[in-house]
Amino acid sequence: MPELPEVEALREFLDAHAVGRILERAQPTAVNVLKTYDPPLTALEGGMVTAVERHGKFLDLTVGDLHLVVHLARAGWLRWQDALPEAPPRPGKGPLALRVRLSADGGGPAPGFDLTEAGTQKRLAVYCVTDPAEVPGIARLGPDPLAADFTRETLAGLLEGERRQIKGFLRDQSVLAGIGNAYSDEILHAARMSPFKPAARLDAEDTDRLYAAIQDTLREAVERSRGVAAGQLKKEKKTGLRVHGRTGEPCPVCGDTIREVSFSDSSLQYCPTCQTGGKLLADRRMSRLLK
Structure with missing residues (x-):
């Protein structure tokens, strides 16, 4: 399971590679991955990624006025691609749960990332919310042990x-x-x-x-x-x-x-x-x- 150090590293990676890009599409391929329905995932499309934060083991991408929040659970992972396939992902029994396509530089190939989950116990969770505190797992978090005020x-x-x-x-x-x-x-x-x-x-x-x-x-x-x-x-x-x-x-x-x-x-x-x-x-x- 990705824990604080790995999620922090993913946050830094996305901060360097995703911030400043437009989120063009967010395409779920697993029916159980999306835990919220209002606002819809499509509401993220066309918004710019302006920040990437971490809340415990949660990743939080600020996209326009919304937040795309991800919890990778035990067997989930984020896989970055500098050039995503042109064909949209197809729902199936494979590990792919969600694909996020971002805007390209100068007309080149579109980068983005896949959220994948191995195994049969599908617990990877994606939320589209106006405030990350709306996610129950974030609302109940204790203090971050690496925060400056954790003494x-x-x-x-x-x-x-x-x-x-x-x-x-x-x-x-x-x-x-x-x-x-x-x-x-x-x-x-x-x-x-x-x-x-x-x-x-x-x-x-x-x-x-x-x-x-x-x-x-x-x-x-x-x-x-x-x-x-x-x-x-x-x-x-x-x-x-x-x-x-x-x-x-x-x-x-x-x-x-x-x-x-x-x-x-x-x-x-x-x-x-x-x-x-x-x-x-x-x-x-x-x-x-x-x-």
């Missing part, structure tokens, strides 16, 4: 009274905007903290360590992604991860074997030596610690 005190305030484990706390978009499964694993590894540690048990030192890990992990990932072509961002993300998706590999810090905990629809990875005092966390399907 150590902000994090401490969010942790007060929190009853969940710290992994779930970090992934909750209504608490912190933009952190998902992969970067929560990376942050907790950097903070040397068990994913199952109750958030309420974090003391001042833990909070300091977690805040530093959030800032360092996300900023380093954004910096690695900066300037990378949209089509290469997935590969770059995988290359930069230390523990997530690396079950069975040695920890880059201590050399211990990276372990996994599986859930019904996801998994997490961690290093026992760095994060749990050497204890192996049981697969949640067993609901106990392995002895």
